[in-house]
Amino acid sequence: MSLKTETMVLNMGPQHPSTHGVLRLELKIDGELVLDVKPHLGYLHRCFEKHAEAMQYNQVVPYTDRLDYLAAMGNNWGYALAVEKLMGIQVPERVEYIRVIVAELQRIASHQVALGSNAADIGAFTPFLYLFRDREHILSIFEDTCGARMLYNYIWVGGLSHDIHPDFVKKVKEFVSYYKATIIELDNLLSYNKIFIERTANIGVLPLDTAINFGASGPALRGSGIPFDLRRDDPYSIYDRFDFEIPVGKGLQGQVGDCWDRYYVRVREMEQSLRIIEQAIDHIPEGDVQSAIPKRIKPPKGTVYTRIENPRGELGYFIISDGNTNPFRVKVRAPSFVNLEVLGELCKGHLVADVIAILGSIDIVLGEVDR
Amino acid sequence: MGLLDKEFSDGNIVIAPVEDLFNWARLSSIWQLGFGLACCAIEMMATSMSHYDFDRFGVIPRNTPRQADAIIISGTVTLKMATRIKRLYEQMPAPKYIISMGSCANCGGPYWEHGYHVLKGIDRVIPVDVYVPGCPPRPEALLEGLLKLQDKIRNESLRKKSA
Amino acid sequence: MKNAEEIFNILKDNFGDAVIALDKDTPTEAVITVDPLKIHLVGEFLRTNEDMMFDSLMCLSGVDDANGKKVKDADGTDIIEGGTLSVYYHLHSVSLKHKITLKVSAPREDAKVESVENVWKCADWHEREAFDLVGIKFLNHPDLRRIMMPYDWEEGSHPLRKDYKNPEFYQGMKVPY
Numbered sequence: 001m002s003l004k005t006e007t008m009v010l011n012m013g014p015q016h017p018s019t020h021g022v023l024r025l026e027l028k029i030d031g032e033l034v035l036d037v038k039p040h041l042g043y044l045h046r047c048f049e050k051h052a053e054a055m056q057y058n059q060v061v062p063y064t065d066r067l068d069y070l071a072a073m074g075n076n077w078g079y080a081l082a083v084e085k086l087m088g089i090q091v092p093e094r095v096e097y098i099r100v101i102v103a104e105l106q107r108i109a110s111h112q113v114a115l116g117s118n119a120a121d122i123g124a125f126t127p128f129l130y131l132f133r134d135r136e137h138i139l140s141i142f143e144d145t146c147g148a149r150m151l152y153n154y155i156w157v158g159g160l161s162h163d164i165h166p167d168f169v170k171k172v173k174e175f176v177s178y179y180k181a182t183i184i185e186l187d188n189l190l191s192y193n194k195i196f197i198e199r200t201a202n203i204g205v206l207p208l209d210t211a212i213n214f215g216a217s218g219p220a221l222r223g224s225g226i227p228f229d230l231r232r233d234d235p236y237s238i239y240d241r242f243d244f245e246i247p248v249g250k251g252l253q254g255q256v257g258d259c260w261d262r263y264y265v266r267v268r269e270m271e272q273s274l275r276i277i278e279q280a281i282d283h284i285p286e287g288d289v290q291s292a293i294p295k296r297i298k299p300p301k302g303t304v305y306t307r308i309e310n311p312r313g314e315l316g317y318f319i320i321s322d323g324n325t326n327p328f329r330v331k332v333r334a335p336s337f338v339n340l341e342v343l344g345e346l347c348k349g350h351l352v353a354d355v356i357a358i359l360g361s362i363d364i365v366l367g368e369v370d371r
Numbered sequence: 372m373g374l375l376d377k378e379f380s381d382g383n384i385v386i387a388p389v390e391d392l393f394n395w396a397r398l399s400s401i402w403q404l405g406f407g408l409a410c411c412a413i414e415m416m417a418t419s420m421s422h423y424d425f426d427r428f429g430v431i432p433r434n435t436p437r438q439a440d441a442i443i444i445s446g447t448v449t450l451k452m453a454t455r456i457k458r459l460y461e462q463m464p465a466p467k468y469i470i471s472m473g474s475c476a477n478c479g480g481p482y483w484e485h486g487y488h489v490l491k492g493i494d495r496v497i498p499v500d501v502y503v504p505g506c507p508p509r510p511e512a513l514l515e516g517l518l519k520l521q522d523k524i525r526n527e528s529l530r531k532k533s534a
Numbered sequence: 535m536k537n538a539e540e541i542f543n544i545l546k547d548n549f550g551d552a553v554i555a556l557d558k559d560t561p562t563e564a565v566i567t568v569d570p571l572k573i574h575l576v577g578e579f580l581r582t583n584e585d586m587m588f589d590s591l592m593c594l595s596g597v598d599d600a601n602g603k604k605v606k607d608a609d610g611t612d613i614i615e616g617g618t619l620s621v622y623y624h625l626h627s628v629s630l631k632h633k634i635t636l637k638v639s640a641p642r643e644d645a646k647v648e649s650v651e652n653v654w655k656c657a658d659w660h661e662r663e664a665f666d667l668v669g670i671k672f673l674n675h676p677d678l679r680r681i682m683m684p685y686d687w688e689e690g691s692h693p694l695r696k697d698y699k700n701p702e703f704y705q706g707m708k709v710p711y
Binding site for chain 2: 608682683684694698699700704705708709711
């Protein structure tokens with residue numbers, strides 16, 4: 001006699017400790033096996049695009065902070081680049097160098113939270129504490145520089161809101177040498193941890209062609225084995241002057257493109273960011289960081305799309321200007337929004353507990369998914 | 372004035388009103404609902420991590436509202452989420468406390484004017500005990516908010532309230 | 535690697551009237567205007583043709599052009615009648631490293647655009663967002679529901695339209711400040 005079974009629907013979220021915010025997943029499950037995943041978004045839809053239309057160009061910058069709140073520097077920068085491109089502003093060298101350094105520091109800080117919460121979700125709580133300890137060093141550097149810990153409003157159109165703190169160079173150098181040694185701790189504690197590998201290797205394998213077709217970017221794409229990084233493939237600012245590698249997933253613990261690969265790409269990316277900072281920190285030229293900030297921002301009529309490599313992937317700003325002081329339309333192409341779309345493909349056929357591991361390895365921030 | 376600060380001469384006996392005992396017990400182990408909404412949630416996480424250590428005030432995150440004493444509304448509340456927060460609040464056993472963390476939860480924050488999908492203040496849906504201003508508030512500010520909540524609990528009365 | 539003019543000419547040869555115009559006046563990027571009911575064919579061609587290889591859709595944005603006539607509503611607020619809604623497609627080729635921007639426009643009252651969801655999978659949610667916030671209907675989209683706003687939000691109310699009016703209450707909660 002065979003038992004009749006039924007599939008059941010399990011709601012994960014919007015209040016759930018492992019969904020990284022207010023995401024709701026509707027799982028169709030057969031026992032523990034996931035048959036289908038339907039994400040429901042919009043629980044943090046804060047109307048960014050409407051606000052951008054109602055503000056002047058420079059007033060939009062603080063709102064961009066609140067998109068991907070773990071990587072606020074990158075958001076500021078992407079927006080500033082777009083408006084600068086539209087207006088044809090050339091920013092001073094000093095500004096470029098400072099922007100690169102703060103963006104790379106931000107990438108490290110963002111990956112620290114990503115890795116920590118990925119591990120904490122699947123049961124390894126200790127690395128979370130260690131990563132947050134190191135993150136505080138970066139936050140204190142930022143606090144010296146612009147007065148805020150998380151949402152900076154630092155990179156403005158044409159320049160920066162403040163010059164760097166006199167101790168900035170010294171503190172960054174201290175941090176780089178400190179973290180170069182400490183990152184090994186993370187490898188020993190987590191990367192090669194047997195239990196962690198069991199939970200993440202061969203789970204949620206993302207094949208390369210699916211990744212490209214779904215538009216995945218950032219570590220989610222590079223984990224599948226293609227070295228595509230906008231800092232090198234579509235260079236902006238002064239990234240072409242620095243020497244760095246682009247880590248890709250190689251399937252060291254399982255198949256190429258599994259959760260462990262995406263995790264490991266982030267760890268190695270932090271090292272590369274340290275490398276870039278090391279090359280840049282000694283060469284900050286003298287100058288005024290506010291000299292290129294226009295008195296009145298009124299770009300010509302037209303459209304512009306720029307993209308930068310944020311910690312989570314390709315962050316694009318599409319701006320339409322109608323020649324007024326307010327943008328006519330600002331659309332954000334948020335990396336998490338696009339990366340999250342692939343979740344349904346990845347989770348099929350895995351267990352419910354694996355959904356958490358996969359979601360953590362994609363690393364979403366609901367602020368920019370819902371905007 | 373804490374319960375144990377009272378002087379006593381006789382062995383292990385403390386004489387105190389039962390109110391004081393209850394309040395002391397409640398304020399020293401506020402279990403919060405592990406629940407983050409937006410940017411402020413990251414600062415809330417930072418507060419419970421190694422540097423600021425929320426745990427020393429007896430605050431630990433519980434993942435179910437049925438076992439939680441307090442809920443920290445950490446971030447922007449949207450209309451879609453507000454109905455869910457109300458349900459979470461109703462699921463919590465009394466006595467229950469609310470800390471509204473950050474400008475968005477207090478009054479809509481930067482989204483007050485054009486936020487067509489943002490609830491302008493969580494107090495339109497559930498009652499709030501302590502407001503913590505900031506965008507986002509520093510971890511120290513959240514700690515201060517918690518101390519204020521503890522003060523509030525310390526002076527609570529068990530007597531039936533006369534309306 | 536091809537520039538916008540070459541791409542426009544190739545498209546013109548293959549699709550004739552479905553490819554309407556090339557706008558080179560914008561300061562940063564050229565925009566090719568395409569027929570909204572042929573965009574999926576143009577997209578499929580751009581993705582598969584060996585000289586094009588546009589395998590990644592970077593961004594898809596719905597825009598309210600607000601180029602219609604402004605008239606007063608019954609309660610005295612401005613609404614827009616006529617004019618168009620547009621969709622912008624930003625394409626990039628990973629292998630050939632060239633970019634192009636496509637644009638389609640459809641009448642505001644009944645904006646219908648063919649879905650490119652089966653050409654680039656990532657268009658799925660972008661199109662749902664454009665439907666939700668701007669109110670463009672994508673034909674042949676598998677699952678065209680609201681994505682950001684609640685499912686029970688007022689029918690036909692799209693927040694990113696320039697003449698959008700916020701409701702006073704939603705489920706008993708006051709919406710304005």
